[in-house]
Amino acid sequence: MILGVALGESAPAVVAVRDGAASWPVPRGVARTASRACVAADLGGVRPAAVAAIRVGGPCPEALRPVVEPGVATIVRGGHSVTGRPLAPLDTEAVRRFAATCGLADFAVTATGSPMLADHELEVAAIVAAEVPQARITLSYEFGYPGLREREADAIRNAALGPEAGRIADDVARELPGVPAYFARTGGGLVSAHYFRRFPLTCDRGAAASLARGRAALRERADAASGGGGDAGPGLAEVPDGVAAAYGAALGRPEAHVERIVLARGRAELDRVLRDARDEALTRVVSAGAAPGSAAIDEITVNPLSYLPDGLYRVRVTAGGRPWAG
Amino acid sequence: MGRLIDRDGLGRFSAGSRLFATGAAQSSYNLAYDWAASVVGPGVELVAAGELAPDTLCVVVSLVGSTTALGEQLPAGDEPERAVRALERRLGERAGAVAALNLAAENALIPLIAAAGLGLPLVDGDGTGRVFPLVEQTTYTLGGMSAAPLALAGGLGELVLLETAADRVEELLRPVVLSVGGWAVAACYPMAARDLARVLVPGTVSLLMRAGEPGAPRSAAAPYGVRTLCRGRIQAVEGSTGHGGELALPSLPSSIVLRESEGLRRLVRLEAHNEIVLALADGAVVATVPDQICMVSTADGMVVDVDKAEPGLEVDIMVVRAAPVWHTDQGLALGGPRAFGITL
Numbered sequence: 253m254i255l256g257v258a259l260g261e262s263a264p265a266v267v268a269v270r271d272g273a274a275s276w277p278v279p280r281g282v283a284r285t286a287s288r289a290c291v292a293a294d295l296g297g298v299r300p301a302a303v304a305a306i307r308v309g310g311p312c313p314e315a316l317r318p319v320v321e322p323g324v325a326t327i328v329r330g331g332h333s334v335t336g337r338p339l340a341p342l343d344t345e346a347v348r349r350f351a352a353t354c355g356l357a358d359f360a361v362t363a364t365g366s367p368m369l370a371d372h373e374l375e376v377a378a379i380v381a382a383e384v385p386q387a388r389i390t391l392s393y394e395f396g397y398p399g400l401r402e403r404e405a406d407a408i409r410n411a412a413l414g415p416e417a418g419r420i421a422d423d424v425a426r427e428l429p430g431v432p433a434y435f436a437r438t439g440g441g442l443v444s445a446h447y448f449r450r451f452p453l454t455c456d457r458g459a460a461a462s463l464a465r466g467r468a469a470l471r472e473r474a475d476a477a478s479g480g481g482g483d484a485g486p487g488l489a490e491v492p493d494g495v496a497a498a499y500g501a502a503l504g505r506p507e508a509h510v511e512r513i514v515l516a517r518g519r520a521e522l523d524r525v526l527r528d529a530r531d532e533a534l535t536r537v538v539s540a541g542a543a544p545g546s547a548a549i550d551e552i553t554v555n556p557l558s559y560l561p562d563g564l565y566r567v568r569v570t571a572g573g574r575p576w577a578g
Numbered sequence: 579m580g581r582l583i584d585r586d587g588l589g590r591f592s593a594g595s596r597l598f599a600t601g602a603a604q605s606s607y608n609l610a611y612d613w614a615a616s617v618v619g620p621g622v623e624l625v626a627a628g629e630l631a632p633d634t635l636c637v638v639v640s641l642v643g644s645t646t647a648l649g650e651q652l653p654a655g656d657e658p659e660r661a662v663r664a665l666e667r668r669l670g671e672r673a674g675a676v677a678a679l680n681l682a683a684e685n686a687l688i689p690l691i692a693a694a695g696l697g698l699p700l701v702d703g704d705g706t707g708r709v710f711p712l713v714e715q716t717t718y719t720l721g722g723m724s725a726a727p728l729a730l731a732g733g734l735g736e737l738v739l740l741e742t743a744a745d746r747v748e749e750l751l752r753p754v755v756l757s758v759g760g761w762a763v764a765a766c767y768p769m770a771a772r773d774l775a776r777v778l779v780p781g782t783v784s785l786l787m788r789a790g791e792p793g794a795p796r797s798a799a800a801p802y803g804v805r806t807l808c809r810g811r812i813q814a815v816e817g818s819t820g821h822g823g824e825l826a827l828p829s830l831p832s833s834i835v836l837r838e839s840e841g842l843r844r845l846v847r848l849e850a851h852n853e854i855v856l857a858l859a860d861g862a863v864v865a866t867v868p869d870q871i872c873m874v875s876t877a878d879g880m881v882v883d884v885d886k887a888e889p890g891l892e893v894d895i896m897v898v899r900a901a902p903v904w905h906t907d908q909g910l911a912l913g914g915p916r917a918f919g920i921t922l
Contacts, residue, residue, distance in 0.1 A: 310733060313655035315616035316609055333759035334647045339734060364651050399605025399649040555815060555885040556832055558852045559644040559711070560760055566646075566885055 255286035255431065256466075256502030258459055258494040259293040259420070265494030269502040272473075276495060288577040289428050292436040292462035292501035293420060295452060300412035304356040306347060306380075307404060308363035308372045310339065316401065318362075320408055326350045330372045331364030334398065335561065336515060339364060342372045344379055351383040359389045360411040362404035366393035368513040388414050394451070396511035398566070410453035417452030421445045432577035434506070434541055436462040441507025441572065444541030459497050466491075466500025506542035507550075508533060510569045517563045526552065526567065533571035542573025582621030583690065583700065587787060588614055592687060594790030597799040598872055598898050599682035599709070599881055605649030610641075610684035613653070614691050622690055623699035624783060625675065627775035635671050636701060636774045637662055638767035639692040640679035642713060642730070642751060646885070647760025648684065657731040658692035661765035664729035664737055669768055677701040677774060679716060679766075681782055682709040688763060700783065705767070707779035707802070707901035708870040711852040712748045715913050717903050718767045719744065721777025728766035732758030779901050796874075800898045807857060807864055807895040809876065810836035810846050815887050834873075834887045836895070846895065848873070850884040855918040857895060863922060865897045868904035868913040872896055 255278065258265040266283060267274040283289075303323035308330040318325035328350070330342035351359070359380050363372040370393035377389050392407040424433045424445065435448040436458035448455055470491060491499075510533040516522035534547045550570040557564045583591055592611050630636070639658055641648060666672055676693040678686060681704045693700040705716035713725050724744035728751070731737055736758045740750050747766075755762050769777075782801070789799035797804050814835045834848040838859075846864075849856040854871040857864050865871050873882040873893040882893055903909050915922050 309652060311654050312652040313613055313616060315612045316652050316655075331651070334644070334650050335756065335760055337759070339651070339759070367650070398646050399603065399608075400652060401609060401649075402605045551889070553815065553888045555887065557644060557646050557885050558883070560647065561756055568888075 253282075253286050254502045255283055255289040255428070256498035256500070257289055257291045257424070258462065258497035258501065259291060260459075260494050261297075265492070265498045267495055267498045267502065269499065272503075274495075274499045274502070284428055284431060286428070286431050288432045288434060288575055289424065290434045290436065290442055290501040290504060291424055292459040292497045293455060294459040295413050295417070295456045298413060298416045300409070301358045301415045302356050303358050303360050303408050303411045304350070304354040305360045305404070305408050306350060306362070306376055307400075308342065308361070308376060309400065310364070318404055318408070323356065323408070323412070324354050332369045332372070333365055334368055334513060334557075335564065336365070336368050342375055344375070347376050347379045348383055351380045351387075357384060357386050357388060358411040358414055359384075359387050360392070360404070360407040361389060362392035362400060362407050364400055366391075367396050367398050367403075367511065368515070390414070398513060406453055409456070410451060413452035413456070414449070417455075418449050421449050432541075434504070434575060436501040436504055437507060440465060440504065442501070442504040442541065442575065443506060443508070444539070447540045458501070462500035462504070463493055463497040464500065465503060466496035466498070469500065469503055470496060505572055506537055506540045506575055507570065507572045508537040508540045510536060510571075512567050513557070514565050514567050515563055516565065522554075522565070526554065529567050529569050533569040537571035537573050541575055541577070542571075543576035546574035547571055548573060581624045581784070583618065583624055583787070584621035585615060585618060587621065588618050588690070590787045590790035591690070591783065592683075592790065594786030594788070594799055595681050595686035596683050596881065597786075597789055597796050598870060598896070603645040603649045603883065606645040607683045609649060609652060610687040610691070613655070614687045614694070617691055617694040619694060622693045624702050625699045626702050626780065627677075627771055627778060630675055630699075630701075630771035632770060632772035634674035634771040635669065636675045636677050636769055636771050637665055637673040637765050638677045638679050638705060638718070639689040640713070640764050640766070641684055641688045641761060642764045643755040643761035645684060645761070651733055651759050651761070653733050653763075654735070657733065657763040658688060658765075659695045660737060661729045661731040661763045662692060662696060664731070664739060665727065665765040665768060668727050668729065668739055673698060675699050675701050675771065677767075677778065678704040678783070679713065680704050680706040680709045681786055685709070686783075686786065692763075701774060701778070702783045703778035703780040704782045705778060707782060707904075708868075708898060709853065710913050713751060713764065713766065714745065714748050715917070716767070717779055717901065718769070718777050720903055720908055720912060721773070723767055723769050723773060723777055725766045727768065728764055730754060730758075730762045730764050732762045734758065736762070802899040802901055804896055804898045807897055808838045808844065808846060808859070809840060809892065809894050810838045812836050812887055812889050812891045812893065814889060832884065834884070836893070839892065848895070849920070851918055852884070854884065856915065856920055857897070866915045866920070866922065867918060868900040868909060870898040870900065872898070
């Protein structure tokens with residue numbers, strides 16, 4: 253039995269799903285015997301934590317500086333061009349000073365060129381971790397798409413959601429001891445509780461995605477039942493949003509994305525970097541809760557980047573799998 | 579005279595500049611917009627080339643290189659001004675107006691930022707009426723003007739002056755742009771207002787400002803006409819290793835294959851090389867450069883960049899007719915299929 257849970261402003265909606273069919277209410281004792289719990293949450297209303305944002309790059313017009321609300325931001329020298337060339341050595345002393353004096357524990361680090369080369373973000377993370385041992389650090393290269401300010405805004409939001417996401421995951425673990433928990437992704441699919449704690453941004457609008465999935469599945473079941481003369485179950489109109497979202501979450505499976513800019517001269521090198529990206533996506537989907545043997549690549553997109561030298565590509569990989577739990 | 583592009587005008591201008599803009603990365607557009615909004619102040623004066631004193635030195639300002647690179651490696655903010663000042667120093671003369679190379683997204687906004695920073699008017703018009711990959715592919719070139727001398731300002735303070743024959747500018751420019759990180763701001767095509775008035779595609783700035791008004795039809799941004807080729811879903815995106823020819827174009831070609839959603843359900847193939855250069859439906863040529871072929875997402879109405887095309891996306895294939903000068907023999911030689919290595 254899989255538990256679907258939709259968190260809302262009032263009490264959570266909970267459904268038990270067996271062989272694709274949902275039933276409710278679910279007594280607490282029964283809920284605690286579930287093979288896994290799939291949780292849909294919308295984090296839009298979550299109070300964001302104050303974030304210490306570190307951008308690695310050059311000076312820029314005031315209007316293009318990092319935006320943190322609440323929190324503090326700095327720009328330190330360093331970063332790489334999209335072609336992978338170092339722009340300047342990383343100003344490690346500036347990183348150390350900022351980390352030691354900002355007084356915050358939730359960090360977002362965004363280096364110029366990190367979708368191509370993440371070295372400076374990793375170096376900043378090591379310095380921050382040494383200065384602030386309890387730091388929670390989001391590195392923008394994990395999101396991997398080009399567009400410094402957008403990636404930075406996402407890294408900052410991910411860092412800001414961290415503490416509250418941790419509390420939500422703690423609540424679920426306390427309420428359902430021993431039941432492996434998954435969380436619904438914004439674009440559909442699930443991630444493990446462990447992954448959710450690190451990358452809550454991937455689940456920012458998980459409830460909305462689950463609701464759409466749940467409504468569609470209910471409609472299909474109703475159509476199939478009316479066609480086959482079977483039991484149509486509860487009518488669509490009778491199923492409230494929380495119950496439909498909980499059902500939709502329970503139907504999901506682990507999914508993960510990897511995006512990178514890669515440099516590959518010639519077919520053989522491109523094959524090799526694509527293999528690396530594939531491996532990373534498979535590792536990531538296992539970390540997102542897929543059973544290792546079930547992890548598989550769903551899709552790879554490779555586009556040459558316009559107006560840049562031959563051999564620079566934007567690579568996006570989607571991997572999926574069966575949940576290891578249940 | 580006396581028309582101003584203020585914050586409100588900037589909103590309409592930038593909206594209009596995106597209606598058929600290809601190759602415009604979202605993040606570089608966003609930053610160009612935020613940058614422009616922070617410098618436009620009480621407004622930039624918009625003038626027709628013919629309204630300027632005939633001897634006024636006009637300078638064309640443009641982003642060159644990759645919008646992806648600009649979105650990733652942000653400008654310091656002084657690039658447009660540094661490029662124009664360098665060109666002025668070379669010419670020993672102050673510029674009196676700024677004009678655009680083309681008006682696609684950030685390429686519409688960078689000249690506006692330059693004009694605002696320099697306190698100069700922006701000329702109502704541009705050098706293509708659409709977008710071509712090369713700095714030389716302009717109506718300015720067709721009218722006999724040279725892109726050189728050209729001054730290039732990079733994001734790390736680099737400043738490069740190019741002086742060469744008109745047909746070698748791109749060849750020299752490209753490795754320099756790559757070596758400064760993939761993008762730069764160029765000040766080029768220095769010319770007197772009387773020449774600019776003769777060679778530009780006139781009125782395109784105000785045209786896009788009208789097209790960018792809420793509720794205006796997309797076709798308002800296409801003065802010479804636009805047609806929808808078909809609606810289709812992208813089936814595959816294929817990279818290629820080149821046409822095999824000696825082509826002086828940046829980046830690799832790719833093909834986008836679509837299946838028409840309705841009607842004949844034709845297989846449509848788009849050949850792209852930075853821009854889409856050719857459209858085939860069931861093997862027959864249905865559109866080519868110099869007309870502009872673009873994919874518009876049916877989900878959000880936005881133009882889909884060639885490097886963002888992915889299987890599953892549903893798009894309208896739209897063809898914007900190029901300005902008449904591009905359909906002359908000389909125009910076709912510079913911006914037609916042969917210029918992209920395709921012999922039809």
